[in-house]
Amino acid sequence: MNNVPENPGLRRNPGSAIDRLVALFCRLPGVGKKSAGRLVYHILDGDPGYARLLAEELELLHRAIRRCSVCGSFTETDPCSICGDPARDHGLICVVERPQDVRIIEESREFRGIFHVLGGLIAPLDGIGPDKLRIGELLSRVRRDGAQELILAFNPTLEGDTTALYLQKLLQDLNVEISRLASGLPVGGDLEYTDKLTLSRSFRGRIKL
């Protein structure tokens, strides 16, 4: 099917409609050439209405979604539904790396405060300094709105640790409590299959009973 020498119309286009869609799907994270092929044939085998709906939603996506001017997360309304919700605790701000972290935390239904999206983590090796992140906006929010507590919900990585340390120092003179998500054994995990760093953290963060 890749071998279409006799059709001049196809020769102008790089590959068939199937090939082009496979190539586009390949650019998504975690989608290799084989899975991309499986996706395209699944769509082809299925209801054309599904493909049309998917096309419509993709076409709409960037137009429908903007950044919330308060927290920096993705939203359709500004401010977003969380920042604009008077029932939430506006004195408690959960600071996250990316907008998708807001979604993940919201799905756990564990948190009733509001959010602040930094838009990344400090990573000197990748050339990402504090000036590239929404840290100034965080400072203004803490000063202006008088937040009582910040929960830093970064991944437990080198970049997460660096960013947490930086924020802790930056905010130490302000009257705000700062905490970080506990790091340790995952629920249902197994000591035997836990890496040394995680184990060490779970010792340091041990909880008195």
Next chain:
Amino acid sequence: MNNVPENPGLRRNPGSAIDRLVALFCRLPGVGKKSAGRLVYHILDGDPGYARLLAEELELLHRAIRRCSVCGSFTETDPCSICGDPARDHGLICVVERPQDVRIIEESREFRGIFHVLGGLIAPLDGIGPDKLRIGELLSRVRRDGAQELILAFNPTLEGDTTALYLQKLLQDLNVEISRLASGLPVGGDLEYTDKLTLSRSFRGRIKL
């Protein structure tokens, strides 16, 4: 972000643009809720041009692709580029379950004959009898075009075995050689991690040196 009570415009729609796209991606094979979320945020973080291109190709897909009237595979031209290629061996037909099998075999560049897509395999438990498959078309092709050899390239499963057996019996009076793809240890595989059935097949199909 799921909690939008104050916006009547959104209340009419089930969920936000992000939620709707996540729900659509979830309907693809092998894409769970988490991966769907990752895909949507990746697209949202990226170039809007990519989302637009993906939307266009999805919109085009079912209109661009039809079934080849000869082999039954997906194609943009009829007959498809393989059936219409005089350089290929038209006496050698590779019989496959699905159109995507044509793509997989073509990518291996191992086969220079032509194809026949059955559109499924015989599966009595799922109510798929021979009458639901393109077996009549295969018979006509063999009789009319005088194919010398059929290679049955089905998966080595119960349904693949059943279909191969059925075709073998059906075609035994015609002057056509029938073979099936070898089944056995995958290249780079390990005896220790090979299941019993595969091992048994690799014994039965052993090759004299």
